[in-house]
Every structure is written in C-alpha cells, then in structure tokens.
Amino acid sequence: NAGVTQTPKFRVLKTGQSMTLLCAQDMNHEYMYWYRQDPGMGLRLIHYSVGEGTTAKGEVPDGYNVSRLKKQNFLLGLESAAPSQTSVYFCASSLFFPTNEKLFFGSGTQLSVL
Amino acid sequence: EDKVVQSPLSLVVHEGDTVTLNCSYEVTNFRSLLWYKQEKKAPTFLFMLTSSGIEKKSGRLSSILDKKELFSILNITATQTGDSAVYLCAVGLNKLIFGTGTRLQVFP
Numbered sequence: 001n002a003g004v005t006q007t008p009k010f011r012v013l014k015t016g017q018s019m020t021l022l023c024a025q026d027m028n029h030e031y032m033y034w035y036r037q038d039p040g041m042g043l044r045l046i047h048y049s050v051g052e053g054t055t056a057k058g059e060v061p062d063g064y065n066v067s068r069l070k071k072q073n074f075l076l077g078l079e080s081a082a083p084s085q086t087s088v089y090f091c092a093s094s095l096f097f098p099t100n101e102k103l104f105f106g107s108g109t110q111l112s113v114l
Numbered sequence: 115e116d117k118v119v120q121s122p123l124s125l126v127v128h129e130g131d132t133v134t135l136n137c138s139y140e141v142t143n144f145r146s147l148l149w150y151k152q153e154k155k156a157p158t159f160l161f162m163l164t165s166s167g168i169e170k171k172s173g174r175l176s177s178i179l180d181k182k183e184l185f186s187i188l189n190i191t192a193t194q195t196g197d198s199a200v201y202l203c204a205v206g207l208n209k210l211i212f213g214t215g216t217r218l219q220v221f222p
Binding site for chain 1: 118120123145148155156157158159162202204207209210211212213214215
C-alpha cells in the first residue's frame with residue numbers, strides 16, 4: 001500500500017538553484033496539499049489543489065509554484081531557492097474536503113538551502 | 115486572519131500521569147477540528163470533531179470540542195513513553211490550518 005509518496009527524501013541546494021518536489025498518491029484523492037514545517041511553527045500550507053488542473057494559494061505561497069497536471073501527482077517547484085526555504089516539506093491528500101476526512105501524509109522531504 | 119493556538123507548547127510528565135492539551139481557534143470557515151500525532155515523520159490522524167460536547171475516545175486518548183467557546187481539549191490518561199510526540203490540532207473547511215503543536219515528553 002503506497003499511499004502518498006514524496007521524492008526526494010533529502011536534498012541540499014545552493015542559493016539560487018531550482019528544484020521540483022514530486023508528490024504521488026494512489027488513492028484517487030481529489031485534494032492534494034503542500035505544507036512546510038519549521039521548528040516552533042507547526043505545519044503551514046503553501047499551496048493546495050482541489051482537483052486535476054486546479055491550484056490555489058495557501059498561507060505561505062511566495063517563492064513556490066505548483067502544478068497538478070495529473071490527478072495523482074502534485075508538484076512543488078522552487079525557482080530560485082533561498083535559505084529561508086530550508087524546511088521539512090510534507091505532501092498530503094484527501095478524498096474530498098479535508099475536514100470531512102483525514103489527511104494522508106507523505107513521509108516528508110528535508111530540504112536545506114545553503 | 116485565521117488562527118489556531120495550542121497550549122502548552124511543551125509538557126514533560128512521568129509515565130502514568132494524565133495530561134490535557136488545549137487547542138483554541140479563530141477561523142473564518144469552520145467545519146471540523148482534527149487532532150494529529152507526529153512522532154518522527156508524518157503526522158498520523160487521531161480524531162475528527164464536528165459537534166460540540168460529544169467526546170471521542172480511542173483507548174487512553176479522548177477529545178471534545180466546544181464550538182461556542184472555540185476550543186478543544188485532548189486528554190491522555192495513564193501516559194506511556196510511546197505517547198511522546200508532538201500533538202497537532204487543525205481546523206478549517208476546504209483547507210486545514212494547523213496550530214504550532216504541543217510537544218509531549220513522557221519519562222519512565
């Protein structure tokens with residue numbers, strides 16, 4: 001049972017580099033989310049998607065872009081990485097509204113920007 | 115601005131103690147409140163609360179919601195070292211807003 005899979009698990013970038021985090025879910029969920037987690041800050045929503053081809057901004061969207069070209073995949077892009085983007089990134093999905101059902105989380109990506 | 119506040123930020127107890135974790139919220143759109151437990155990696159689901167005054171229980175854990183006063187509590191009785199984790203509260207409608215969490219440490 002794969003559930004929600006994030007790749008890569010770890011990454012180190014230099015300031016200004018770009019990268020894409022991939023999230024894949026095999027549960028046919030409509031909703032997908034990207035969160036970041038920093039010490040003492042809890043989980044903060046970056047972007048989310050309510051279905052294939054849709055995206056919306058969350059609490060902290062600046063410096064990130066997302067795409068949901070296929071229902072099962074949700075990509076998070078950093079065009080020009082900054083040290084402030086050093087964080088643990090979690091992808092999550094839910095069948096419909098997240099407050100009707102629990103979120104399923106991926107195992108996280110530890111990103112360091114030097 | 116939507117806000118979810120958890121208290122205390124950190125708690126240290128001995129095995130067998132009972133703990134109460136608090137979550138208060140101010141959000142524009144509310145449908146339910148969820149509790150998650152986060153150990154090393156991804157948060158795992160504990161409870162979803164939508165109605166006031168109805169207690170949800172799972173073993174030694176229980177939770178209740180007060181929609182009038184806009185808060186929820188999570189109780190853990192007879193704590194064990196395996197309960198050591200960060201406990202997260204989240205509220206919202208079509209997107210979840212998380213609190214900063216309460217870090218619980220249970221020592222033998």
